[in-house]
Amino acid sequence: MFENILRQKRVISFLKEDIASGRLPSSLLFYGEPYSGKLSTALELARVLSCSAEGNWNCSCRSCREYRSLTSQYLLMTGGRYFYEEIAASGDTMYRNPSPATTYLYIRSVRKLLRRFDAQLWEGNEAKLKSVRGSVEALAASVDELEPGESEHKRSDLEKIVKSNASHVEKICGSSVSKNIPIDQIRNITYWCRSLGGKHPKFVLLEGVENMVDSSRNALLKLLEEPPENCYLILLTSRKGGIIQTILSRVRQYSFSPRDLNASEEVLRRIFRIEDTNQSLRHFFLSWKGVRTDQLADAAERVITTILEGGRYEIEAFDELIKQYASAEQFEPFLEELTSRLSALLAPAGTRKGFPLSPELIAEWNGYIREAYVRRSAYNQSGPLLLESLLYRMAESIEKERSGA
Template identity: 35%
Template sequence: MYDNLLHQTISEQLKSDLDSKQFPGSVLFSGPQGSGKLTAALETARILSCTETPHAIWNCTCPSCLQHKALVSGNLILTGPRDCTPEIAAASYAFLQAAANNASYLTAARYLFLRSVRKLTLRFSPVLWNDDDKINKIASVTSEIDEQLETVDFPHNLPDFKTVEKTCGKLVELCQKLEKDFLYASIPISHIRNVSSWARMKSSGGTKTIIIENADRMLESVRNALLKILEEPPEDTVFILTATRRSAVMPTILSRVRTYNFSERTLEQQQDVISRVFHKNSFSGSIDDYLQTFLPVLPDQLRQSAKSFLSEIASGHIPDIQGVIKECKNFEPRIMLKVFLRGLLEYQRPLFKTPSGAQASSCVVKAVQDCWNNVSVFNQSVQSALEVLVKELSKVNKMYGNVLLCVIM
């Protein structure tokens, strides 16, 4: 159990609760980004479904465990916003390196890539998108992804390297299209309602697991819809919510779930994860840093764009927002917008040198946080959110006597 959850002591508590049958029907996995919450949630779903004795050992070959390892179980629903494509690109790179060198870890790298793709496609289950007007367009993309996956999926032997390379390239491209065109910034209320109906249908295949990622980013109406089913959960269904900010989860939801707290991995531990999972031994940064090296625009370029953006405002000019968006490849995936906004926060730090500057800084931080929330929670377009941000930062600059000039000196 939890052999793939590295450097997390909470795994012992999870094992204990599952072994003693004290694992509740609704839980919250809370912890920093990159702490293994989704890995733990997927592994928990496998353990709950296992039909063999001894129960749920890592190399169990019962049909249910094999389906869960491949992320093709009919008893698993995964929903919630996530930047999936950087991990898919990183997994593709690891897989191709292993295939090119016939490495000893080829099977593991193959699973890594397949699972990374399905962590995205699971979010487009017909169960979730039933009656949505986009379902036919989504189905055309997911069908093509499934067709391409057949080429590199188990139990087939891998084709020649050129075919594998071409297939991986096509899959990365299709996944980028699927995420860019259809993945929501926060969970639609219709998905919770559809999940609720599905959860109440009797299953002949054992425990159903519903994983809701980033539950702290749900709108109030969605939270209320979720609360209704958590108040009376079906007996054969387990709900696993994940969140980076437990404090942002509704108190009434918190009262109905058991929280498992995931600790932040040290930098050394994160580098070990990169080495053991992605088979990259020479990387010196964090997991986030590594995945960001696979973004369409590199982090350093995004931060430089942020510096130019802030400099324009500090000089009393209006930045070319459309030009910034184009330069940053439409901020797709959305994690690129987060890197850009973090760059703004880094470059405004000189404001702390004076009392008035510190006051201005608090206003800047709030405006930047509001910009991210407008996009990630309220589904506002990036252009509209940046336009609002420019107005707010210009107002702060004027209110405090061109205080932003100190950040470009």
């Protein structure tokens, strides 16, 4: 079990111990940097706990087959993710190295997106899916035909399939319906957990819980306070600090280590069949959206330095930056880079230009960043206006702290 999880020995050891001792709780939080394997581990945990045998990766029981193909009726998945990048990278891998393993890699990456549109999640809100329903159905039909054993595909056919599917993925990811967890979904999840009978364990995987709006967080908190029988709730986050304490107190936390360059190279070699690369997983995935990580780092550094030096009166200096990073492709990566830079400033030497940045100020800035992300993903508000407001509020808050207001 967990043979498919690379370079996370510590957290896997804890999970195995908890499973073997019977101490595994029904409410868990997996936290760590993006691309550290949190979702893969959650899916593998669900497979292991559902297995009718011993949980080995190559087990042929029906439950294991369904979890490997992400078709289990006892699984719900919701929340935002880097869908476009993962699907594009997996499709390229399948095209370059056609095999049952790379085909499953692509199928799973697409179904991670498709499972966000399960009928149980959208009951009562089906009208909200009108703009993407055609693309969802086309994607589902395409990956069903790709299932190993269904039919043979030439390499040229695979290229056409990947390109055709990419347009559907782009349309779905461009909408707001795949990016957040609305309160109605939490209510539907609660009903599903309590109504689905039988002895088979149920699993709910919620990604990006740090970005939930208040109403959704409160509904999730109520579900955690009264957990359904035989149902596992697995929360996934890249920013634990964005989760309210009352939720943190009701889950067992499992920390995922950042994947350094060596670990990234192993993942790229073994999963994506890329040899002799010298890039991080973040660089690899963002490159599929045309995002350059070096430019992101420079832009985030410039924002922090300029605000510290000049305050809000230098906001005009960000006009070009706002135009560049307010686009759909750049907005979220830029906010992630800002958050990463701020986390580094929490170290004891977190001082810039002679001015000490207090943990309270950094927490305030992170709150502004989270708010900008939620307003963009949940309410589709204007990227340029959100970035301008974010930078203004950051500058204004540091002016107040300097003046002692």
